Amino acid sequence: LDEQGRGDLQRVRAATQRMAQLIDDMLNLSRVTRGEMRRETVDLSSMVKSIAEELKAAEPHRRVDLAIADGVQAKGDARLLHVLLENLVRNAWKFTAKHPTARIEFGISQDDGKPAYFVRDDGAGFDMAYAGKLFGAFQRLQPMSEFNGTGIGLATVQRIANRHGGRVWAEGKVDQGATFYFTL
Numbered sequence: 001l002d003e004q005g006r007g008d009l010q011r012v013r014a015a016t017q018r019m020a021q022l023i024d025d026m027l028n029l030s031r032v033t034r035g036e037m038r039r040e041t042v043d044l045s046s047m048v049k050s051i052a053e054e055l056k057a058a059e060p061h062r063r064v065d066l067a068i069a070d071g072v073q074a075k076g077d078a079r080l081l082h083v084l085l086e087n088l089v090r091n092a093w094k095f096t097a098k099h100p101t102a103r104i105e106f107g108i109s110q111d112d113g114k115p116a117y118f119v120r121d122d123g124a125g126f127d128m129a130y131a132g133k134l135f136g137a138f139q140r141l142q143p144m145s146e147f148n149g150t151g152i153g154l155a156t157v158q159r160i161a162n163r164h165g166g167r168v169w170a171e172g173k174v175d176q177g178a179t180f181y182f183t184l
Helices: 002-030 042-056 076-096 128-133 153-165
Strands: 039-045 066-067 073-077 102-110 114-121 168-173 177-184
Touching: 039 042, 039 076, 042 073, 042 076, 042 102, 073 076, 076 102, 076 114, 076 153, 076 177, 102 177, 128 168, 153 168, 153 177
Parallel strands: 066 102
Antiparallel strands: 039 073, 102 114, 114 177, 168 177
């Protein structure tokens, strides 16, 4: 193939990879609403540390300060909670990528006397005027050209929190980061 043909082929390949990712994300979204839940005590801190280590290994050049509270536990389905945390931590990682140094924090606070778990970053953030769109499937506040993704991750997070009898919400400021909270 000539140069134009190779370029066309690369665009087709990239589009099929995005479609495959979208299909996988949609299948995962449908799975979180079905199936039996096994409630057990889950070490959320260990899960977040494991997810963060995978991200650091994939991008060792990134300078990210990770502040992960020790000993944070919750009652819930370990498989679903891993999916929830993976979506939140990967988003924090993704949306801090344009900063030379970044900070991602995981911890626990209180919401009406109940534990509220959070993932906070100092990345791209968002305009609170659009906070209502964050958890809808296929809703994106950032252009695909800036940050990749399918727009399914936060919808998945919300469904998992809801399945556990909890809720999810976010606070943010453009270019000043975001905090995503969830209860179970």
